[in-house]
Amino acid sequence: MFANAAAHADFPDHPITIVVPYAPGGAADALARVLAQKMGATLNASVIVENRSGASGTIGAAYVAKAAPDGYTMLYDATPYSINPHLFPKLPYSSTALKPLALVSLAPNILIVKADSNYKDVKDLIAQAKDRPGKINFASGGSGTVQRLASELFRQKLGLDMVHVPYKSGGPAITDVMGGQVDFMFSTLAASSPLVASGRLRALAISSPQRSALLPDVPTVAETVIPGYEVYEWNGVFLPAGVPDAVADKLHKALAAALNDPDVKKRFNDVGAQPVGSTPAQFADYLKKEDAKWAEVIRNGNIHLD
Numbered sequence: 001m002f003a004n005a006a007a008h009a010d011f012p013d014h015p016i017t018i019v020v021p022y023a024p025g026g027a028a029d030a031l032a033r034v035l036a037q038k039m040g041a042t043l044n045a046s047v048i049v050e051n052r053s054g055a056s057g058t059i060g061a062a063y064v065a066k067a068a069p070d071g072y073t074m075l076y077d078a079t080p081y082s083i084n085p086h087l088f089p090k091l092p093y094s095s096t097a098l099k100p101l102a103l104v105s106l107a108p109n110i111l112i113v114k115a116d117s118n119y120k121d122v123k124d125l126i127a128q129a130k131d132r133p134g135k136i137n138f139a140s141g142g143s144g145t146v147q148r149l150a151s152e153l154f155r156q157k158l159g160l161d162m163v164h165v166p167y168k169s170g171g172p173a174i175t176d177v178m179g180g181q182v183d184f185m186f187s188t189l190a191a192s193s194p195l196v197a198s199g200r201l202r203a204l205a206i207s208s209p210q211r212s213a214l215l216p217d218v219p220t221v222a223e224t225v226i227p228g229y230e231v232y233e234w235n236g237v238f239l240p241a242g243v244p245d246a247v248a249d250k251l252h253k254a255l256a257a258a259l260n261d262p263d264v265k266k267r268f269n270d271v272g273a274q275p276v277g278s279t280p281a282q283f284a285d286y287l288k289k290e291d292a293k294w295a296e297v298i299r300n301g302n303i304h305l306d
Helices: 002-007 027-043 055-065 080-086 122-131 146-158 170-179 189-197 245-259 262-270 280-301
Strands: 016-020 047-051 073-078 098-114 137-140 163-166 184-188 201-206 232-240
Touching: 016 027, 016 055, 027 047, 027 073, 027 098, 027 232, 027 245, 027 262, 055 073, 055 080, 055 098, 055 232, 073 080, 073 098, 080 146, 080 280, 098 122, 098 146, 098 170, 098 189, 098 245, 098 280, 122 201, 137 146, 137 170, 146 163, 146 184, 146 280, 170 184, 170 189, 170 201, 184 189, 189 201, 232 245, 232 280, 245 262
Parallel strands: 016 047, 016 073, 137 163, 137 184
Antiparallel strands: 073 232, 098 184, 098 201, 098 232
């Protein structure tokens, strides 16, 4: 063990790349850049973010899975990582080719309706859905998104007959919820909480077990209608399998230090994300639970890619 650590004592001696498998400007991209800056200061090396988007994150994940296992290429992924294996007939990488390093953050979704909607609260929405089976619809940014599956889990748990309306991204979906073209959707807290605060949307419930400090008056789904209901947009970091333990440990310590930085905590909290910074073992256990949950929802809902 000491020999292994000594062999990698000079790590890192050139720039590290964090691959974000989603487009620039999104939540994962923004938070990854915050962490990259802080990690670079701890490691005394450049840490750069590179976007390799496409195919619900599988292109970027495949790139990292096939990268040299030397610690210089990291993957900053999100909840679709646990959803994709149950939607794609075949992934361009094996999950065993990636090693979980840490669960970085958790961010809930909120159930939103238009500001002057007839749905006054979540129980009212459910009652009307039961009275009008097949007449109430919900939006999402696509079949493989967390927003779609949060709604599908909600629907399945309550035995409701509702219609899914997929969009190419979350932005147009939110716009149509505001306009009343669709009845509701589960949306990211970052995207929708400002619209709720300004009175352009109404929030009926939140998907976390506890209420959010950003919207303290919005009840949880769990406390109102579905005990145990929990859906998060999570972010996490992975390494190519085979990265030496000494290198992985150094990267984990730098990541943990970044997540404990007050400025980083504020940046995460400002967008409704709770910094976590788990151990690799804890993250691996979390991924198993996420995999099982979404496999069941996708199977029971007979969900396919648009």
